[in-house]
Amino acid sequence: MPPPPSPLPWWRRRRAQVAVATAAVVALSGGAVALLQDREPGRPLAATPSASSPSASPSATATPTPSPTPAPSTVPEARAKGTLPTVKRLRADDRWALSATASRASTPRPGAGVPVVYLVADDRLDLGWAAVPAAAARGGSVLLTRGDRLPVTTKAELERLHPAEVVVLGGTRAVADRVVTTVERVASVTRVDSDDPLAVARAVNRAAFPTATTAWVASAGRATDLAVAAATAASRRSPLVVVAEGARSLPAADAALLGDLGVRDATVVGGTKAVSSGVADALDRALGGEVTRAEGADRAALAARTHTMAWGRATAAAAYVANGDRVTDAFTGAVLAGRVGVPLYWSLVHCLPAATREGVLADTVARVTVLGGEGSVRSLVDDLTPCRSTEDPSSQWVLVNKRNGLSPRSFVPKDLKVVPMEHSGGHQLRADAADALAAMARGSREAGAGTVGIDTAFRSYETQDALYTTWLARRGRTWADTWYLRPGFSEHQTGLTVDLLPIGRSSCTINDCIDETPQGAWLARNAWRYGFILRYERGHTSTTGVGFEPWHFRYVGTDLARAYREGGWHTYEEFLGRPAAPTY
Template sequence: MVSPASSMRRARTTSACAAAVVVAVLATPGSAVAAQGGDPDSRERIGTAAGTTTDGAGAAAFAARTTDRIAGADRYATAVAASRAAFPSANPAGLTTVYLASGTGYADALAAGPAAVASSGTLLLTQSNKLTAATASELRRLAPDRVVVVGGPGAVAGKVLDDVRAIGLPASRVSGTDRYATADAVARQAFPAGARTAWVTTGRGYADALAAGPAAGAAGGPVVLVDGNARGLSGATRRLLTDLGVTTVRIAGGTGAVSSGIQADLTGLVGSGSVTRSAGSDRYRTAIAVSHLAFPSLTKGDTYVATGTGFADALAVGVLAGRSKRPLYLSTPYCATTTVRTELSRGVFGRLRLVGGPGAIRGLVGTLTPCQSISSASSPWVVVNKKRPLSPLRYAPSPLVGPSLPNINGQLLRSDAAAALADLAAGSRSAGAGRLAMLSGYRSYSYQSSVYSAKVASSGVAEADKWVARPGHSEHQTGLGTDVSPIGAANCSSYTCIGSTPQGRWIAANAWRYGFVVRYESGRTSTTGYSPEPWHLRYVGKPLAQDYHSGGWHTLEDYFDLPDAPRY
């Protein structure tokens, strides 16, 4: 009997895996890689190129810093964690206002962040129809003079205000007819004496405004949302900027985010030398451009990094960043691109603070590990399953070698996987778990075709598809997938019962230490498409395997935010 190919992953968007608010210390240095970009609110294509490292100076700079995580069990608890980092003591002196916004929509909270900085307060998130328990607890701890709910009843229901009042705090609402009018109202309330600087961002997407929030807060001004596709500035925004006395306007995002017509009108309003645009080819580079403009002469200190593919976690930490006049960067969820890695290797960043749990931003971002392709057949991170065939279908890796352990069928593996498997087998033996043999390794397209056809002939297509990958969809073709079998295990003479042996239990607990994951775990068939196979190991390299283990992941599909792949 032989094992199948890969599987796919269900998108996970929760902010954390922990059950409580945490500030967890992470780990060590690494390097990073290039990602391709897109316009604001498009999903950048990531993991499409081989990783590259930065120079030794960059690595040394990163090695000198620490990394931790600001996170909670969900987006609401993560906002609480950010609040506690900003105001560690209960009933803090000087805190007057807490802004409260929906955690399921980004628009209202974008304007509330700089307003909270200006009001010596913080920003918390809530469910739209009731006050979230974690948020209620934090409100009691902070005991502010007032709670300002941002957005109309469609965003945050009246019951939330009632819940706030029920814990003994005054609550009011600030809102407008739409997101732009709400942002206008927030700015007018938070800056009664006016503001010299305003950051203008599109209200059609969240990415650019996330980075602009701390920049605006640090400058003592608002984030002003505009319809970025409009040909020019609206009358309401003109009046707002005039009434606030704004003399300097900074635009976050390229012309695809905020039109050139809007920029021209802003120039006409405040003067040609008073409007500056910060933009990059994607949201990650735009966040860097915003940081460079807003914080040109940073001293050594913290920097904050949140996922660029979701808005929730970055919203509340923007207040913490703005209060401390430190930048907020955006990253791909599971690795640091070359651009981000280079930026974060600057010596002015003594502590890198990931925002959100592993479900939002992986530990590899914190260690600045290089991105590698999840599509290229030669990449150790490639995800191949029933929905993701190899390209080309007849891909054959090179070089292939025989691993240094008993090899039942004499098959080969890619050299990196072979060396790691030999180390794993030695580790099992030295730990007293027992000896291991390799049953199966690299299979060519033709060989996989014969294996699949034989299973179909004996059991039918439906049963074959539970156990054997179709040719072109098999991890074995990459040379990174291997099946192992116990040697000398009591009451188990076949690989199929390895899960109940000391070797199998040791593998389940320790494969990650050697760069492997158990690819098809029990209970994951709806994601991977295959029945459990405790004997099938997939080499992904030590950095990924270790992060996969520490983050509590169970499929590569989940780790890489890919859809489930139960069927072809």
């Protein structure tokens, strides 16, 4: 419960109240002792070498962890010296509109009409993967629909395409009869009346491919494998065979289908956990040609390997990029990439994995199209920004909250230095963050906003433990967990976080009300320019697990900070697409 009434709001009185408490002495391992000193409200703790400086004698569990050596660049040498490919976004208001937008991009002038459109329910994409290469082979398109009604954007695109036939995939539980009734006003409708993804794929392949010499094979349980396989098969105008995940052998119905089509060669997309060696062996026996497998350490590497097998070393002039965690975007990306005949790569929500970045920066790639809006992929992807770890404590992008503690818990940054600014109080940050903070402090003064000082910056595991234990005893767990992170779970331990306070004439003399000062207002508007984000904004405790702290700024680098601001984000968890962390 909040404290009793006072002239200041209770959350603003937090530090004023705790700052005048009795000093606490906490014994550290190895006999070292740290003193949590009393202080005036809002004033910084005095630097305590044994608790806040790597120059102190560390305990056996607090050995400084070196920063990792940067990985060698995967950018081709010619590309590194030249210009980057042109990057554009393909976005829409929702998944159905994005599907229609992709259809317009791949079929800008349908003329008198297209031969076929396959209609797939957005919540039954498992029924639609084989339709991607089937539509490409027949010169048609694939559109998403709601299962219960036809979206306006989908209907408009159907009318524009003016198909001779619409093939609805799935039974009435997947696509309701009312949808079919609406579609019948536009074109003749054929329903593949089955809710079994394998059976639907066979029916689609038989209808679309009179003959074929090659086929692609992927597991029904791996959406990103299926998307890459579907896009590649579509680019080659070859069928996609969908098999049950972990099946020990190739079903007789699929063997018969491949035999009837005259398929001789096949490429399996995915490792043996997705498509077993038994299925690959059965394909080898049934086809009599060459059966190859595309594998990778992760989805990005698998996609890159698949494209290399299909296109050779970077012969495509364009590429599509989608967030593999957004299955509907992945599906639409497969439709578009397959229809146009270029590779489909995977991004994370906020960056490009190494394998993807190498692929899109190949010398021949002149255009990259990113699918989805800000909710699907952040603007860092448009910038072709390489991924950094969000788990390595030495990474500038590390995520630390109640669900994501530091590993090791006793982590100490290697490159701590005293921040080179006035009113630093001797506090330390990592070198890059310290220099950025000094520049930000100068910026505040030069803009006429006033001077800022440091309340606290790097805090060691031992210092955080002492702080948390002290206030746990004084105020209870609910209060302590709202305002102090447990040791090993605090951003302060990364050396990338600082608590700032206003210096000089002001009605605010503690950092709790810094947001009501010219300095605080300037910081809120401009911190991103120096690579900082306001980490704990008002109204987002249910996501961050921490109360509103207008003084708490986290260094993430200028690229990420800019993307964070431009995207309108309010929590680092949501920016990274990670779960909320209200509790431990």
